[in-house]
Amino acid sequence: MFLDDILDILLLIVLLMHEALTCLENISRRRVWVRELYQDRDNAGLFAATFEKMYQRDPEQFKKSVRMTCDVFDLLHQFLEQRLTKSSNRPSISSKCRLFLTLTYLAHGDSRQTLATAFKMGRSTVAAIISEVCEAIWQELGGIYLSVPKKHEWKRIATDFNTMWNFPNCVGAVDGKHIAISCPPNSGSLYYNYKGHYSIVLLASCDANYTFTTVDIGAYGSQSDGGVLWNSDVGQRLLNDKLDLPEDDYLPGTNIKFPHFMVGDAAFPLKNCIMRPYPGASLPLDREIFNKRLSRARRVIENSFGILCARWRVLLSPLFMHPQTAEKVVKTTVLLHNFVKFHDGSYCPADYVDQYNGEEIVNGLWRKDVSTPLRNHGRMACNNAARSAFALRDQLKDYIVSNPI
Known part of the structure; x- marks a missing residue:
C-alpha cells in the first residue's frame, strides 16, 4: 500500500513537470510575436x-x-x-x-x-x-x-431629377447587382446564382447626382423573382409606403396629381411607386419616347455602380471571405463613395459619367476603367401589376410625350 502511494505521487510529479515544460515551451514561442521576416x-x-x-x-x-x-x-x-x-x-x-x-x-x-x-x-x-x-x-x-432621406430631401431629389433628366416626381433610380464571393462552407446552393457562380446581392437606389440613398446588401445570390425586392428592408419600406416619400404632387404645368416613384429597368415590377419601361419591341412611337426618357433617368444608377467599381476595385473580383465579412466590405465601399464624393469634387468629374449630346450617348470615362462591370441580378420581383399602376404609367407617358426635351 505504501509503495502504491509513492508511485502515484511520482506519476503526479511527472505529469506536473510535463505540463510545466509545455507551458514554458509555449511561452518561449510566444516571445516571438512577429515573424522574423x-x-x-x-x-x-x-x-x-x-x-x-x-x-x-x-x-x-x-x-x-x-x-x-x-x-x-x-x-x-x-x-x-x-x-x-x-x-x-x-x-x-x-x-x-x-x-x-x-x-x-x-x-x-x-x-x-x-x-x-x-x-x-x-x-x-x-x-x-x-x-x-x-x-x-x-x-x-x-x-x-448613407441615411435614408427625409421627406424634404426626397422632394429635393425629385426636383433634381426633373431639372437634370426631365423626369418629374422621380425620387431615385434603383437596381440590383451580383457581388461575386467564394463558395461559403456548408451553404449548399443558397448563394449559387443563375449565372453559375456564388454571390450576394447589392440592391441600391441613388439620386440624380450619383449619390446612393438607400442600400440593402446580403441577399442570397440564388434568390430571384419574388425574392430580393420583397425580402429586402428597402423594398418592404418602399412597397408599404414607409419611406416617408412626399405626398402626390402636380406634374409640372398641369393640374394632374401624381405619386412620387423610383425608376427601374425591366427586372423590376410595375407599381405605383416603381416605374419601369414598356415591354416588347417595335413599340408605338409614344411608348418608345417614354422608354427612352425613362432610360435617361435610370442610367444614373448604372453610372453610380460604374463609378463605385472603378474607384473601389475590390468589387471587380470575387471576395474570398465569409458572406458576413463580404457584406461589411461592400457596404463600406458604398459609404466611402458617398463620403469622398461629398468632400472631393474630383472624385466624379463631369466627363467621368455618361453624357447626352442630343439623342447620342457619350460614354463616361469610368467605362474605360471598368471592363467587366457588376452583373445585373435579373428579375428582382414578380412582374404582376395592378390596373392602377398601368394607368399611372400611361398617364406619365402622355405627359412625357407632350413635353419633349
Whole structure:
C-alpha cells in the first residue's frame, strides 16, 4: 500500500513537470510575436516606407493609392481615430496604418496575402484589420452619409431629377447587382446564382447626382423573382409606403396629381411607386419616347455602380471571405463613395459619367476603367401589376410625350 502511494505521487510529479515544460515551451514561442521576416515593419513595411513620403511630397500618388486626397483622408481619420487606436503591452499598429491598409485593399482589391507581405504583417492580422476598419467606418459614418432621406430631401431629389433628366416626381433610380464571393462552407446552393457562380446581392437606389440613398446588401445570390425586392428592408419600406416619400404632387404645368416613384429597368415590377419601361419591341412611337426618357433617368444608377467599381476595385473580383465579412466590405465601399464624393469634387468629374449630346450617348470615362462591370441580378420581383399602376404609367407617358426635351 505504501509503495502504491509513492508511485502515484511520482506519476503526479511527472505529469506536473510535463505540463510545466509545455507551458514554458509555449511561452518561449510566444516571445516571438512577429515573424522574423516582418520584424522590420516599422522601417521597411509599406506604410512606414511610403505613407509620409506620398502624403508630404506626392499627393497625386497618395490619391491614386487610397482614392482620396490627403485632406479627405485626414477628415476620415478624425472620425475613426478613437475606434482604431489600440492599447497593448506590446507595440500596436497605428490607427493611420490600419486605415491606410484598408483603403488600399478596397481601392485595388489586392489579396490579403499580398498586403500581408507588403505591410509586413500576418495574413490573419490583415484580415482582422480590414474587418475592424470596415465596421468602424460603417458605425461612425453610416448615419451621416448613407441615411435614408427625409421627406424634404426626397422632394429635393425629385426636383433634381426633373431639372437634370426631365423626369418629374422621380425620387431615385434603383437596381440590383451580383457581388461575386467564394463558395461559403456548408451553404449548399443558397448563394449559387443563375449565372453559375456564388454571390450576394447589392440592391441600391441613388439620386440624380450619383449619390446612393438607400442600400440593402446580403441577399442570397440564388434568390430571384419574388425574392430580393420583397425580402429586402428597402423594398418592404418602399412597397408599404414607409419611406416617408412626399405626398402626390402636380406634374409640372398641369393640374394632374401624381405619386412620387423610383425608376427601374425591366427586372423590376410595375407599381405605383416603381416605374419601369414598356415591354416588347417595335413599340408605338409614344411608348418608345417614354422608354427612352425613362432610360435617361435610370442610367444614373448604372453610372453610380460604374463609378463605385472603378474607384473601389475590390468589387471587380470575387471576395474570398465569409458572406458576413463580404457584406461589411461592400457596404463600406458604398459609404466611402458617398463620403469622398461629398468632400472631393474630383472624385466624379463631369466627363467621368455618361453624357447626352442630343439623342447620342457619350460614354463616361469610368467605362474605360471598368471592363467587366457588376452583373445585373435579373428579375428582382414578380412582374404582376395592378390596373392602377398601368394607368399611372400611361398617364406619365402622355405627359412625357407632350413635353419633349
